Amino acid sequence: MVDTITEAVRKQYEAYSYPPPIEDAESFLRKWGPLTCDPKFAGIQLWPEGRPRQDLRILCAGCGSSQAPLIALNNPDCTVLGIDLSETSLGHSKRLRDRHRLANLELRQMSLLDVAALKRSFDLILCTGVLHHLPDPDAGLKALADVLDPSGSMAIMLYGKAGRAGIYLVQDILRRLGAGPNAEGLGMARELLKFIPPHHYLISTTGKLPNDLADDAGIVDMLLHPQDRAYSVPEIMAFVEAAGLIFSGWSDNALYCADRFLSGEMLERVLALPAAEQWAVIDNLTVLNDRHDFFLRKPQSAGFLMRFDTDECLSYVPHVRSGTRLAGDINSLVLTRTSLQGEVVIPISRSEALLLERADGKKSISEILSHSVFAGFEPGQRNSFARAVCGRMWRSGHVLFGRSGT
Ligand SMILES: C[S@@+](CC[C@H](N)C(=O)[O-])C[C@H]1O[C@@H](n2cnc3c(N)ncnc32)[C@H](O)[C@@H]1O
Structure with a gap:
């Protein structure tokens, strides 16, 4: 039995598929390069000890409209399974599978919570922008951990609390107005956006509204979502630990790097803290991280956090x-x-x-x-x-x- 929140999330992504579908996966990769969670791009971060095998078994959990085909196209030696609740998003992925003749891509409509029923395990699990939409994200991460091979690696993206503060303020206004993820709610959101003052936390450092608010699906995903939570750095560490996994690193340390934002005595004080505390300080200080991209391993794997103190x-x-x-x-x-x-x-x-x-x-x-x-x-x-x-x-x-x- 699917719970009411998951049902609302499914309906939303069926009506407003997000991210926006792409026409052609080859030209997308030529223009933008591989996704940062692609094993061709992040290999050394996923497996600092060396890739466990060439023919990786990859799961894209909550694959959306294009992630699974992009990974399958760029990694022809690997098999990719994309699962998602939304038939619409899977339809866009199927179109790309046919267009690029991706024999290594399988797509299924199902919840990631039921992935154990497939009785398969995976070397790499990609789950970006999904777990924060589950009614119980902890149960989601545990379900994924259960199907991760002991030598496997996971790439996760969760919303960032500090960088999304303005989004939650606007979501709150829209909720009070009774706006939902539908045409009427969209009209209300567009109207409200006209009144956002330039100093509002929603406005980016470049003085503009976030790019995602340019189209309907982006507005629904950002401002009218029925289920969405964001994480601070300590909340991520607790989330990972609760699933029995280990945090093996950020996709880009620069976004949490004390040396970039501090100097003198304050830098020394912060650098004396354990790594996760340093990252929490910088995340709170810069308020720039509206998303956190990171990698996870199982404790029995060769994954570990780099240390330079010995x-x-x-x-x-x-x-x-x-x-x-x-x-x-x-x-x-x-x-x-x-x-x-x-x-x-x-x-x-x-x-x-x-x-x-x-x-x-x-x-x-x-x-x-x-x-x-x-x-x-x-x-x-x-x-x-x-x-x-x-x-x-x-x-x-x-x-x-x-x-x-x-
Ligand atoms: C914001 S999109 C991200 C898509 C893709 N991971 C990406 O990064 O492009 C979130 C996707 O997660 C899917 N989703 C949400 N809850 C899910 C669940 N319990 N099981 C499987 N998919 C889910 C939604 O249908 C939607 O397509």
Whole structure:
């Protein structure tokens, strides 16, 4: 028996499929590149110890209108199962499956809560923008954990509480006015948006309404949803722990990076906190995260959170993140790349640059340090230099780390 909330969510996504359907998956990938949860893009973050197999069994739970075909097209060696409540969204996915002849894509209309009934397990589970719409998100994550292979990995996206504060204020007004996810509610929402003052929390840092409010499905999804909750960083950590999983990292650390937003004594104070506390501070400080994208593993897997406070990290293999560039002149070098929040620029010294230039995705930090350019350092000094540099690069997300042999 489907509960009334799940039924309302299904009806909403049948009437207003979201995200907006795409015409052609190949041109989408050419224009935008792979999704950030795609194993071709996030491989090292999903499995720092190395991909468990080439022919991954992938589950897209709450796949919507295009996620499953995009993953299937970009990963022809893998099999993809897309499940969703909405027949309309699955219809858009089926059209893409036929258009691109995706023999590796299976689509089913069902709730992710019933996934155990399929009696299958998966190496990779993608569940982005879905669990926060369940009446009991904890039950949803547990249902997914039950079908994750012990060596598997999950990519999750949940709404961010700090970055969505304005959305909840507007949702509250619309609820008081009796607006629902239908044509009448949409009319009311459009009318209300005309009165949003420029200083309202709904207005983005660029001074505009969020892009998603440009069309009906976006307005319904953001402002008229029957079931939607958002998470702070500590709430995410508790959510993960309650499902018996381990948090293995953010999709982009830059969005939680203390070094980007603080300096001096305050930076030192915050860096002295455990990693999850640092992220909570920055999330509350910037109020920029309207979504949290992260990866989860099972405790028996080889997943772990990178640490740079002991020499153990010297066995990690640094991989410079794609799109990261060295810029500036010899006396003021910077590392720069584009993130969800725009350009992330961090200053870098010449000796730090020497270390990063040798990061080829194969050599461990200690192998890099054995190069003659680092011969001038005392061994202890050399190790603490490498720990500090790599820790800072990891926090800013410019460098990702794997284990030897990956
Ligand atoms: C915002 S869309 C996200 C779609 C896709 N994951 C993406 O990132 O493009 C949310 C989707 O989750 C689906 N959904 C919500 N609750 C679900 C459930 N219990 N089981 C399966 N799908 C669900 C909705 O029908 C909708 O298509």
